[in-house]
Amino acid sequence: MNRRLLLIIGTSLLLFSFATVDDWGFYGHKLINRMAVYTCPEDLIEFYKRNISYISDHAVDPDKRRYAVNGEAIKHYIDLDNWGKDAINTLDRDLFKAITFHSNFYVIDEKDTVLLFDTLHYAQNELVFTNEILSKYLILKSQFQTKEFSNWMKNYAWREHDPLQWIVVMDSLKISGLPNGTRLWIQDLFTTHGILPYNLDFAYRRLVNAFRAKDHSMILKLSADIGHYIGDAHVPLHTTKNYNGQLTNQNGIHAFWESRIPELLAEKEFDFLVGAAEYIPNTNDYFWKIIGQSHAYVDSVLSIEKRISEIYPKDEQYCFETRLGVLTKLPCETYTRLYNEMLDQQVERRMQASILAIGSIWTSAWVDAGQPILETNQIDEESIVQSQDSLHVQKREIKVRDHE
């Protein structure tokens, strides 16, 4: 192995250690959740202020869960460009309709696994299924496009969700032509591309319910969580399949934008006076709008870095710093500042927007729950439910993308 090759391997390992820094960095998420507290209205601010350490420290719990909890990783991103140019308008906002529309369905028979339909993407509503082996079943594809079916997906099938092997028994929903107890294999081709906006909606409903129940521990846990997901939704690279510049030879750009810039500049130079939280009447629209705005920035995030990397001296782009005792390759300070300026403070503006959105969503959940009066004592951390998603907890190492 020659020296040049060794150097390349060494360099890419160092770059890798930088590229796997989590979204907004741990630092950024904590800061954003903390600042969001100060946007809350008078009746709410005291509760959050008393528990500000929890809200801030636990802003990163969802990232910690990604490797331990099955189904967590996909909640942090959506590859919008995987679903066409106008995906923000064309994707079904009902997750379960979207999954059905984009996935393959198989029937597991006594002897065989037989394709029922390969996505409903091209299906006409009343196409009769006439597969040779399955001809004993006469099935209208339209039966999979009903409200009943998506409710069944939501209330029953989703509990069994496993992106690798999702097998569900059809015993609580009648599909004409399929015997009761039929086993379906849903080959999920949708959720691996991320479900961030859908997840925001689920997280919001849970938060409203926690406020309604005046479950202080749960309110705090879910507030910290949703703060994280809203923060992620403001990061352009969380809305694209080119999430780390890997498709355009810009590996590492994810952490450059969302970790390196804030860590270097946020505290000293960014302005976090973002005004007061607002009540959001239609939170679902609001979440999709955030995703749409983030996605509109993807182009500038990538093209500006590409441009400066071509004109800036190559040997002055990356520097070595010791972080937690590890020599790490990072974009140099002057290079980082140049990128930030060329982006016209985009990172600062997305952080500000995250803070205001988080405060507004906490406030809206509280209002939608009827503005309950909350205790203003500090909630004992021990009593706060440990982060876990009761539906998907599995004790195993889970392979996920590095960035989300």
Ligand SMILES: [Zn+2]
């Ligand atoms: Zn995340």
